[in-house]
Amino acid sequence: MPKRKTTFRDDINFLRAIAVTGVLLYHFKVPYTTGGFSGVDIFFVISGYLMTQIIDHAIDQKKFSFKDYIGKRIKRIVPALLFLILLLTFLAYFFYFPEDYKLNQRNAASSLLFLSNLLYWRTTGYFEPSSATNILLHTWSLSVEWQFYLIYPFILLFLRKLFIHKKNLLLFLAGCTLLLFIFSVILTHFKASASFYLLPSRAWEMLIGGIAFFLGDIIQAKSWKRLLSTLGYVTILACFVFLHTSMAWPGLFTLLPVLATFLIIVANYPDFPITRQAQVQFIGKISYSLYLWHWPIYVISQYWGLELNTITIPILILLSLSFGLLSYKYIESIQFNSSKQILLASFLLFLVTGSGYYHHFNRHLFKPQSLEIAGYTSNYEQEMERLTIGNCFLVTDRMEMKDYNADGCLFIDPQKKNILLLGDSHAAHVAQSLQEGFQEQGINLLKAAATGGLPTLKPRNGNNQTLEAVMNYIYQDFIPKIIKVSMG
Numbered sequence: 001m002p003k004r005k006t007t008f009r010d011d012i013n014f015l016r017a018i019a020v021t022g023v024l025l026y027h028f029k030v031p032y033t034t035g036g037f038s039g040v041d042i043f044f045v046i047s048g049y050l051m052t053q054i055i056d057h058a059i060d061q062k063k064f065s066f067k068d069y070i071g072k073r074i075k076r077i078v079p080a081l082l083f084l085i086l087l088l089t090f091l092a093y094f095f096y097f098p099e100d101y102k103l104n105q106r107n108a109a110s111s112l113l114f115l116s117n118l119l120y121w122r123t124t125g126y127f128e129p130s131s132a133t134n135i136l137l138h139t140w141s142l143s144v145e146w147q148f149y150l151i152y153p154f155i156l157l158f159l160r161k162l163f164i165h166k167k168n169l170l171l172f173l174a175g176c177t178l179l180l181f182i183f184s185v186i187l188t189h190f191k192a193s194a195s196f197y198l199l200p201s202r203a204w205e206m207l208i209g210g211i212a213f214f215l216g217d218i219i220q221a222k223s224w225k226r227l228l229s230t231l232g233y234v235t236i237l238a239c240f241v242f243l244h245t246s247m248a249w250p251g252l253f254t255l256l257p258v259l260a261t262f263l264i265i266v267a268n269y270p271d272f273p274i275t276r277q278a279q280v281q282f283i284g285k286i287s288y289s290l291y292l293w294h295w296p297i298y299v300i301s302q303y304w305g306l307e308l309n310t311i312t313i314p315i316l317i318l319l320s321l322s323f324g325l326l327s328y329k330y331i332e333s334i335q336f337n338s339s340k341q342i343l344l345a346s347f348l349l350f351l352v353t354g355s356g357y358y359h360h361f362n363r364h365l366f367k368p369q370s371l372e373i374a375g376y377t378s379n380y381e382q383e384m385e386r387l388t389i390g391n392c393f394l395v396t397d398r399m400e401m402k403d404y405n406a407d408g409c410l411f412i413d414p415q416k417k418n419i420l421l422l423g424d425s426h427a428a429h430v431a432q433s434l435q436e437g438f439q440e441q442g443i444n445l446l447k448a449a450a451t452g453g454l455p456t457l458k459p460r461n462g463n464n465q466t467l468e469a470v471m472n473y474i475y476q477d478f479i480p481k482i483i484k485v486s487m488g
Contacts, residue, residue, distance in 0.1 A: 035243025048209025
């Protein structure tokens with residue numbers, strides 16, 4: 001099997017630049033980049049290729065040491081992440097409301113442990129609106145890669161002993177990759193959030209990078225190299241333009257950016273004029289630091305209520321490039337002699353961020369009125385819980401008619417004027433305000449609300465049996481009853 005020299009590859013650095021640009025443009029809501037999130041998948045394939053190269057060469061030279069291997073990963077990845085979290089911890093202390101700051105510290109602690117993907121799997125989905133307020137949401141991909149870095153060397157060491165010929169190893173690795181891909185697609189169908197965040201359903205992307213390494217310089221003809229590279233780049237650009245978040249991810253469509261990256265790596269064709277262009281290579285070199293900083297800058301801008309438009313978007317992108325450059329030049333490029341100092345700093349910062357999750361460190365900075373407004377949701381948590389667990393408001397995809405408290409929500413007071421509030425979730429949101437106002441006027445408010453559509457006898461969604469059951473009860477049983485009472 002042909003081997004490839006371990007020289008610096010301009011095409012891979014170019015791929016980094018493309019990947020981080022896609023992610024950045026997607027997050028900043030630039031038009032025609034709805035699929036830019038797939039840049040993360042490009043990074044996964046590149047990581048798989050490079051880790052396979054590093055580990056395999058060390059095994060060939062009989063110099064592989066897990067201590068040295070993981071030490072280099074620590075020196076490469078952790079300092080820039082530490083700098084990011086330290087600075088965000090300090091800055092957010094002054095302008096994040098206490099509850100938001102606590103969540104930020106919790107997320108920071110999980111990021112330092114490279115377990116943030118597990119936390120976000122349990123607490124939120126990547127494409128949900130609430131994720132836009134998580135200042136460290138993007139560290140989930142670092143956690144996935146780090147977990148892969150920890151496990152992968154032992155897998156390769158085992159496979160190298162199991163298979164004398166690398167051709168057999170390659171076939172076995174390809175089979176495992178296919179199985180993991182199938183598993184990923186199935187898991188996405190049943191547990192989308194778990195599939196998105198967890199290593200087992202993402203490992204196939206990195207393993208495809210490993211396959212690309214073991215294939216070596218399998219493509220020899222320059223014309224074929226150029227053709228395959230062109231196909232790969234065009235596919236990636238098409239992914240950025242046409243993919244969107246409503247697609248199952250990871251899933252069948254994830255094959256597009258992953259296989260496109262695979263083709264470019266295998267083709268090993270760096271001779272396009274743009275590939276070696278200085279500015280593009282520069283973006284590739286700072287891609288890690290740029291990736292780290294662009295998302296917090298976006299989240300903070302939205303936290304302050306900054307509107308995204310043709311003026312603010314270029315400014316935010318420029319800020320991201322500036323912080324990425326500073327991080328690369330003064331943190332990422334430093335040659336650390338020992339990983340122990342980095343680990344000690346990580347531990348100390350973990351103690352700080354972990355403590356920040358259990359204490360309101362910055363509560364004293366805000367006026368009581370500000371805290372009351374900021375804590376609106378928690379102050380009315382009991383009321384919101386009352387509305388959403390059944391009672392007068394049904395969540396139709398997980399509740400039935402029996403969950404509706406008809407006796408309490410539709411109690412008719414013959415001594416008062418009775419008004420029925422009938423509607424969907426919007427009606428439920430105003431129910432408390434209406435009830436407080438009506439009580440002062442001696443009016444009894446009755447409530448019946450459910451998610452899923454208009455309060456009609458036959459909902460537009462014919463499968464919404466819960467809503468239909470509630471409305472059947474309202475129209476056929478309750479309204480005649482209240483009319484009868486009203487007429488005396």
